Amino acid sequence: MSMTLTQDDEAEKRKRGVRRTAIVFGLIALFFYVGFMVLIVVKGSK
Amino acid sequence: MAEQHAQAGEHADHDHKPHGWRRWVYATNHKDIGTMYLVFACTMFFIGGAMAMVIRLELFKPGLQFVDPQFFNSMTTMHALMMIFGAVMPAWTGLANWMVPLQVGAPDMALPRLNNFSFWILPFAFTLLLSSLFVPGGAPAGGWTMYPPLVLQNGASFPMLIFSIHLMGVSSILGAINVVVTILNLRAPGMSLLRMPLFVWTWLITAYLLIAVMPVLAGAVTMLLTDHFFGTTFFTAAGGGDPVMFQHIFWFFGHPEVYILILPAFGIVSEIIPTFSRKPLFGYEAMVYATASIAFLSFIVWAHHMFTVGMPLAAELFFMLSTMLIAIPTGVKVFNWTTTMFRGSLTFEPPMLFALAFLFLFSIGGFSGLMLAIVPADYQYQDTYFVVAHFHYVLVPGAIFGIMAGVYYWLPKWVGNMYDMKLATWHFWLSTIFVNVLFFPQHFLGLAGMPRRIPDYAVQFTDWNMVSSIGGFGFGLSQLLFPYLIWKCVKHGEPVKSNRVWEGAHGLEWELPSPAPYHSWQEPPSDAVIARGAFH
Numbered sequence: 001m002s003m004t005l006t007q008d009d010e011a012e013k014r015k016r017g018v019r020r021t022a023i024v025f026g027l028i029a030l031f032f033y034v035g036f037m038v039l040i041v042v043k044g045s046k
Numbered sequence: 047m048a049e050q051h052a053q054a055g056e057h058a059d060h061d062h063k064p065h066g067w068r069r070w071v072y073a074t075n076h077k078d079i080g081t082m083y084l085v086f087a088c089t090m091f092f093i094g095g096a097m098a099m100v101i102r103l104e105l106f107k108p109g110l111q112f113v114d115p116q117f118f119n120s121m122t123t124m125h126a127l128m129m130i131f132g133a134v135m136p137a138w139t140g141l142a143n144w145m146v147p148l149q150v151g152a153p154d155m156a157l158p159r160l161n162n163f164s165f166w167i168l169p170f171a172f173t174l175l176l177s178s179l180f181v182p183g184g185a186p187a188g189g190w191t192m193y194p195p196l197v198l199q200n201g202a203s204f205p206m207l208i209f210s211i212h213l214m215g216v217s218s219i220l221g222a223i224n225v226v227v228t229i230l231n232l233r234a235p236g237m238s239l240l241r242m243p244l245f246v247w248t249w250l251i252t253a254y255l256l257i258a259v260m261p262v263l264a265g266a267v268t269m270l271l272t273d274h275f276f277g278t279t280f281f282t283a284a285g286g287g288d289p290v291m292f293q294h295i296f297w298f299f300g301h302p303e304v305y306i307l308i309l310p311a312f313g314i315v316s317e318i319i320p321t322f323s324r325k326p327l328f329g330y331e332a333m334v335y336a337t338a339s340i341a342f343l344s345f346i347v348w349a350h351h352m353f354t355v356g357m358p359l360a361a362e363l364f365f366m367l368s369t370m371l372i373a374i375p376t377g378v379k380v381f382n383w384t385t386t387m388f389r390g391s392l393t394f395e396p397p398m399l400f401a402l403a404f405l406f407l408f409s410i411g412g413f414s415g416l417m418l419a420i421v422p423a424d425y426q427y428q429d430t431y432f433v434v435a436h437f438h439y440v441l442v443p444g445a446i447f448g449i450m451a452g453v454y455y456w457l458p459k460w461v462g463n464m465y466d467m468k469l470a471t472w473h474f475w476l477s478t479i480f481v482n483v484l485f486f487p488q489h490f491l492g493l494a495g496m497p498r499r500i501p502d503y504a505v506q507f508t509d510w511n512m513v514s515s516i517g518g519f520g521f522g523l524s525q526l527l528f529p530y531l532i533w534k535c536v537k538h539g540e541p542v543k544s545n546r547v548w549e550g551a552h553g554l555e556w557e558l559p560s561p562a563p564y565h566s567w568q569e570p571p572s573d574a575v576i577a578r579g580a581f582h
Contacts, residue, residue: 017231018156025223025257033261036295037269040280044287 063564071166074158075564076143077460079165083140084453086168088529090132091446093176095522097125102484102518104501105511118501119187120179126190130307131214132172134441137449138310139164139221142249145456146225148555148562149243151234151571156227164220171213178203189499191296192267194281194289198274208271215264222256225249234554234570240331241576243553245452247334248313251341255302255309258345263299266292290355297348305344307441308408309337311448312379315401317553318455319383322398323390324550329382336375336382343372353421354428362421369419376412380405395548396470400451403443403478411439414489429499432492438485443478450477450528457532458547462561463539465531473531476524483517553579 063069073079100121104112113121143161147154155161178185183201186192192207200207229250233242242250269280270292279285281292312333320327327333349357349365357365383405392398414436418424427433450473458464487510492498496507503511546556557575558566 014231018227021227021230022157022223025226029219029223029257029261031261032258033265033268036262036265036298040269040291040295043291044280 073162073165074154076147076155076158076161077562077564079155079158079161080140080143080145081460082165083136083143086165087133087137087140087449090128090136090172092525094125094128094133095525097121097128098518099522101125102515105503106515107512108503108505108508110502113501115501116184116187119189119499120185122499123186123189124175124179127175127186128172129441130190130303131211131218132168134307134445134449135214135218136168138249138252138307139218139225141245141310141314141449141452141456142221142225144460145555146228146246146249147232148558148566149246149553150229150232150237151554151567151576152228152232153565153567155224156232157224160220161224164217164224167213167217167220171210171217174206174213175210178206181206191293191300192270193296194270194273194292197270204274205271208267211267212264215260218256218260222253222260225253226257229253234567234576236571236573236576237554240334243313244316244327244330244333244337245310245313248309248316248337251337252306252309255306255341255344259299259302259306262295263303266295266299290352293352293355294349297351298345300351301348302341302344304437304440305340307445308448309341311404311408311445311451312337314448314452314455315383315404316379318397318401318451319386319405320552321455321548321550322393322395322401323387324392325386325390326552327382328385328388329378332378333382336378339375340372343368343375347372350419350424353424366419366421370416373412373416380409391550395454396465396467396474397451397455397548399471399474399478400447400454403474404447404451407439407443407447407478407481411436411441411444414439427492429497430492431488431496431498434498435485435488435492438488442485443481447477453532455548456555457535458539458542459555459558459560459562461536461539462541462559463535464542464547465535465539469527469531469534473524473527476527477521480517480520480524484514484521485517487511487514487517 063075064072069078070082073082100113101118104110104118143155146152175185181202183203186197186200186203186207188196188200192211197204197207229242229246269278272278273280273282273287279287281287281289283289316327316333347365347369349361350369353362353365394402414432418427418433418436454465454470491507491510491514494507496503496511542560545559547560548556554567554571554576555562557571557579
C-alpha cells in the first residue's frame with residue numbers, strides 16, 4: 001500500500017514538473033515574441 | 047480471471063499498437079511521430095531538391111534557357127524555405143522523437159498530444175507554402191530572408207508565406223518545449239545530466255535556441271504582415287520605420303538558426319565516432335561545454351550577415367571578433383573527434399563514413415566562414431557564390447550528412463533489419479564525390495565575382511557553372527538510393543541478431559531488443575544498465 005502511495009506521489013511529482021517546465025518555457029517563448037515588437041515600438045517612438 | 051488473461055495475451059500480441067489510418071492521425075507514440083517527421087522531411091528534401099535541379103539546370107549555360115527570372119527567384123526562395131524548415135528541422139525533430147526517450151530511459155515524450163499537434167501542423171504549413179506557386183504573381187521570390195521593402199512587393203503569395211512561417215514556428219516551438227520537458231523531467235533515475243548521450247545534450251541546447259529565436263522570427267513576420275495590411279510602418283522608412291531593423295531582427299533569429307540546423311549533427315557524430323573507433327569519446331564534458339559555448343556565441347554574432355549594410359566601426363570589430371571566437375569551441379570538437387579516433391580500432395561502415403565526411407567537409411565550411419567573418423574581406427565576398435559555397439558546405443555535408451549518418455546508425459534498431467551495406471556505401475561515395483563537384487567550384491565563381499540569386503551570368507563563369515550543375519544532377523540522382531535503401535531494409539532486410547547492432551555501441555537504446563518495442567522503458571532501466579551504456 002505504502003509502495004503504491006510512493007509511486008503515485010512520484011508520478012504526481014513528475015506530472016507537476018512536466019506542467020511547470022512546459023509553462024515556463026512557453027512563457028519564455030511568448031516573452032521573446034512580444035518583447036521584440038515592444039522593443040521596436042519603443043525605439044521607433046524615441 | 048480467464049478473461050483478464052485473454053486480454054493480457056491480446057495486449058502482448060498487439061503491443062497496444064493501433065492499426066490503420068488512426069495509428070498515424072491520432073498518433074501519440076514517440077516512435078510513430080518520429081517516423082512521420084522523418085518521412086515528411088524526406089518528402090520535403092526531394093521537393094526542395096527538385097527546385098535545386100531547376101536552379102542548376104538554368105545555370106548550366108549563360109543566358110535564359112528554361113525559366114523566366116521571376117520563377118528562378120521563386121525557386122531560390124522556395125528551395126531555401128523547403129530545405130531549412132521542411133527538410134532539416136523536421137528531420138532533427140523526427141530523430142529526437144525516436145531517440146531522446148530511448149536514450150534517457152523515458153517511456154515516451156512528456157507531452158504526447160502536443161507532439162501529435164506539432165507534427166500535424168507541418169503538412170498544412172507546407173501545403174500552403176507550396177500552393178503559393180499557383181497564385182497570381184507566383185511564389186515568394188524575394189529570398190528566404192524576406193527583407194522589406196522587397197518582400198512587401200510580393201503578390202497574393204505574401205500572406206501565405208507569412209502564415210506558413212507562423213505555422214512552422216509554432217510547430218518548432220512546441221516540439222522544442224516537448225524535448226526540453228522530456229529531458230528535464232522524464233530521465234530515468236540515475237541518468238544524471240552528465241551521463242546523457244551527446245545527442246540528447248546537443249538536442250537540449252538546440253531546443254533552448256529554438257524557444258528563444260523562433261518567436262523572434264514570428265514577431266518579425268507579424269510586423270511585416272501589419273506593415274502590409276494594417277498601415278503600420280515598423281519597417282517602412284516613409285512612415286518613420288527602419289527597414290534595416292528587420293535585418294537585425296531576422297539575423298538575431300537567423301544565426302542561431304544555423305546552429306539549430308547543425309548542433310544535433312554534432313551530437314550524432316559524437317555517438318558514431320566512438321562506436322566505430324571502439325573507444326570512449328575523448329573529452330565528453332568538454333564537448334558539452336563547447337556545445338553550450340557555441341549556442342551562447344550564436345546570439346552575439348548576427349550582424350556579420352550585414353557588414354555591407356553599414357554600421358559603426360566598433361560594431362564591425364565586435365561582430366568580427368565574436369564570430370571568430372566560435373572557431374574555438376568548434377575546434378575543441380574537431381580535436382576531440384579526431385583524438386577519439388587516434389589509436390582506435392576503426393572500421394568504416396556507412397554511418398562512420400558519413401561521420402568522417404562530415405568532419406572533413408564541415409571543416410571546409412567552417413574555414414570559409416572564418417574568411418567571411420573578416421570585415422574587409424566580406425566586402426568582397428558579400429552576395430557572391432562564395433557565400434553560397436560556404437553555407438552549402440555547412441548544411442549539406444554538415445547537417446544533411448549528419449542526418450544520413452544518424453539514420454544509417456539507428457535504422458537497424460528501428461526496424462530490426464540490417465540494410466544493404468554495399469548499396470549504402472555506394473550512396474556515401476556518390477554523395478561525397480558529387481557534393482564536392484557541386485559546391486567546391488562555387489568558391490571559385492564567388493571569388494571571381496559571380497553574384498548569387500541571378501538566372502544569367504557573364505560568359506567567363508560558364509565552365510565552373512557547368513561543372514557545378516553536373517555535380518548537382520549527380521548528387522540529386524544519387525539521393526534516390528536513400529529511400530530505396532530504406533524501403534529495401536524494411537521489406538527485405540536481413541534481421542539483426544543482437545540488441546547491440548554495432549559492436550562498439552554504447553547507450554540505453556542498445557539495451558532494448560531490435561526492433562525497439564512499440565512501448566519501451568515502461569519500467570525505467572536500472573542504474574547498472576545506465577552505467578553500462580554511459581559514455582564515460
